[in-house]
Amino acid sequence: MAIALIPFLYVISTALKDTNSLFSYPPDWIPSPIYWGNLRSLLQDQPFVRWTINTLFVSGAVTILKIWFDSAAAYALAKMDFYGKRSLALILLLSVAIPIAALIIPLFFVVRYLGLLNTYWALILPPLANPLGIFMARSFITAIPDSLPASARLDGASEFTIYRKIVLPLIRPGIVVLGMFTFMLQYTSFIWPLIAVQDSSRQVLTVGISSLKSAFLPDWGLLSAAMLLAAVPITLVFLAVQKTFVVNDLSGALRE
Amino acid sequence: MPTGTTPAIEMIQVAKSFGDTEVLQPLSIAVAPGEFMILLGPSGCGKSTILKMIAGLEDLSDGEIYVDGKLVNYVRPKERNVAMVFQNYALYPHMTVRDNIAFPLRQLKRPRLSRSEINQRVLSAAEIVTLSDLLDRRPAQLSGGQRQRVALARAIVRQPAVFLMDEPLSNLDALLRAEMRTSLLEMHNRVGRATVYVTHDQIEAMTMADRIVVLEGGRLQQVGTPHDLYDAPANTFVARFIGSPQMLLLAAEVGPALDVEFEGVRLLPDCTDGLQAGRPATIGLRPTGLRVVDDGSPGHLSGTVRRRDYLGSDCFVEVELDRGRSVQARADPARDRPPGDTVALAIGGEAAHLFDDRGVRVAGLCPVVP
Structure with missing residues (x-):
């Protein structure tokens, strides 16, 4: 626990120090006096708020769309019968193994061909193709007994109704996990946003923060303040949803 | 189709295979309107498969199935006019008892039922299974017998041509089971629709059925009234399977x-x-x-x-x-x-x-x- 906390505390400490006291020896863990200049400079001189809004917008959009598409695809793979289901699942599974580095150049050409470079779409659409979420969602849906969708089918429900009204509510905790996982992955994604968007007004936090680092004299106080503030939204999101990290609640659905 | 009274269900030379494995040999059965027919046999004899094929949840490998005189081989489950009570209740745990019972009615498109009509039918179904005062509870707040009754009410509320029941009492304790047997028969007499009921319990079969279909290893052994099966078993399997002591x-x-x-x-x-x-x-x-x-x-x-x-x-x-x-x-x-x-x-x-x-x-x- 301490090993995990020390770097984090060091970042907080660094963010609240001026450049002179930053390099004092022995280092002071508790800044005295507290220096707010780094945070002020970040919020006033840099488009930090814009980057945060961009990041939250892109991560939120990717999360919502991925939850929708991945869980729907997972429902089809887990509970529906159709020709080629096994082959499709195998192809999706194999595509998980392709490293992102191998995809970046062809992806860049596709996005450029579509005229989406420097747009939010360039940041939102490509992550949707990652099939990992489908397999996560499938594992939650597989836990639902086949008799529930079968019963709903006999009750006259369409497959979409079964997915929306029976399956989605039952895998809510799993959906939260998938959402949190997707949100964090997107929030911290760096390589693709760096390539896809050069316009500073559309940049996300990871790319924005890296641009604060000059080649010769990094401003560690400013960088630490940026990292500290960048961690706030994701921490709040995590705290908001942590209560729903429980297993699928099927109590009462089946006989015990 | 035979002339005269149309059977509620007619299976003609129905067979089922999974790949090379034949799980059900060709069999023909007719269930009369209002009849309580029980499919009886040991585990793995194909009785639940028959039920699923009638419901449309499992495809046939061969043969024809008619429900209410209509060939349903290629008809989707929801259009077969059958309701099924599953072995494990299959209640929707996030919905109240009222919403569980109303679910099939809310799926009706033509004609779409009004809210008051749905409410009325839910109340009427709940009354048949004596659940009227539990409508706002969730399944997790009910006992095993009450959950089973919710599953029955959900089947009744659609007023289907045929009821299919897959070992609905198999996990209840002996007392509740005897009580539910009576309730089920009362419900059957009140609703008056044909019922196909799967069980491996011969006492359940003997006490409830108008006729029993005995199956073993995917093969039809005998069809008859409980008396026929007890007094004149068709073969040694039926002879040993029916009656206690054996x-x-x-x-x-x-x-x-x-x-x-x-x-x-x-x-x-x-x-x-x-x-x-x-x-x-x-x-x-x-x-x-x-x-x-x-x-x-x-x-x-x-x-x-x-x-x-x-x-x-x-x-x-x-x-x-x-x-x-x-x-x-x-x-x-x-x-x-x-x-x-x-x-x-x-x-x-x-x-x-x-x-x-x-x-x-x-x-x-x-x-x-x-």
Whole structure:
């Protein structure tokens, strides 16, 4: 626990120090006096708020769309019968193994061909193709007994109704996990946003923060303040949803 | 389709295979309107598969299924006009009892039901299964029997042509099970629709069914009323599967006079069609038809009591016969028959059956008094 906390505390400490006291020896863990200049400079001189809004917008959009598409695809793979289901699942599974580095150049050409470079779409659409979420969602849906969708089918429900009204509510905790996982992955994604968007007004936090680092004299106080503030939204999101990290609640659905 | 009254369900040469594995051999069954038919057999005999094929949840490999006179082989489950109660209730746990029951009605598109109409039908279905005061609870807040009744109400509310029930009582305790059996039959009589009910419990089948279909290893063994199955089992499988205690099966040989001999007692078949002297055969004895009597007389078996099972209203004793074989027989529960007692056994009229060398029932047997 301490090993995990020390770097984090060091970042907080660094963010609240001026450049002179930053390099004092022995280092002071508790800044005295507290220096707010780094945070002020970040919020006033840099488009930090814009980057945060961009990041939250892109991560939120990717999360919502991925939850929708991945869980729907997972429902089809887990509970529906159709020709080629096994082959499709195998192809999706194999595509998980392709490293992102191998995809970046062809992806860049596709996005450029579509005229989406420097747009939010360039940041939102490509992550949707990652099939990992489908397999996560499938594992939650597989836990639902086949008799529930079968019963709903006999009750006259369409497959979409079964997915929306029976399956989605039952895998809510799993959906939260998938959402949190997707949100964090997107929030911290760096390589693709760096390539896809050069316009500073559309940049996300990871790319924005890296641009604060000059080649010769990094401003560690400013960088630490940026990292500290960048961690706030994701921490709040995590705290908001942590209560729903429980297993699928099927109590009462089946006989015990 | 046959002429006359249209069966609620008719299966014609229906078969099912998974790849090369044949799980159900071609079988034909017709369920009359309002009939309570039970599919009975041990686990893996294909009874649930039949139910799923009628419901449309499983495709047929061969044959035709008609529901209410309409061929449904290629009809989607929701359009077959059948309702199914699943083995594990299959209630929607995030919905209240009211929403569970209303779910099928809310899926109706043409005609779409008004909210008040749905409410009225939900209340009426809940009343049939005595759930009216539990409508706002969730399934997790109900007992096993109450959950089962919610599943029944959800089936009733659609007013389907046919009810399908897949071992609905199999996990309830004995008392609740007996209570639910009565409730189910009351509901069936009230609703008056044909019901196909799957169970592996022969007591459930004998007490509830109008007719029973006995299956084993994907093969139809016999279709008949509980009386037919008990009094004239089609073969040795049905003979052993129906009745408690089980029928005793003993190897024998058809004698020159087309009779069989068992422990010195000659037994004469009531029908000799197809019997051939010298052929191996099987004698079936129902313990319920073997009666312990005080005095032995010609035509009676004799032996020594080895064990006594007192059941209150009934009593069965295990008797070791003079030539060493053991049989179970019914004794007067008021009379004490301690182990070691020498007793005589009278073979009752319906107690003995003769099966040929393929295990098919040929005739009933009567003891010959010399």
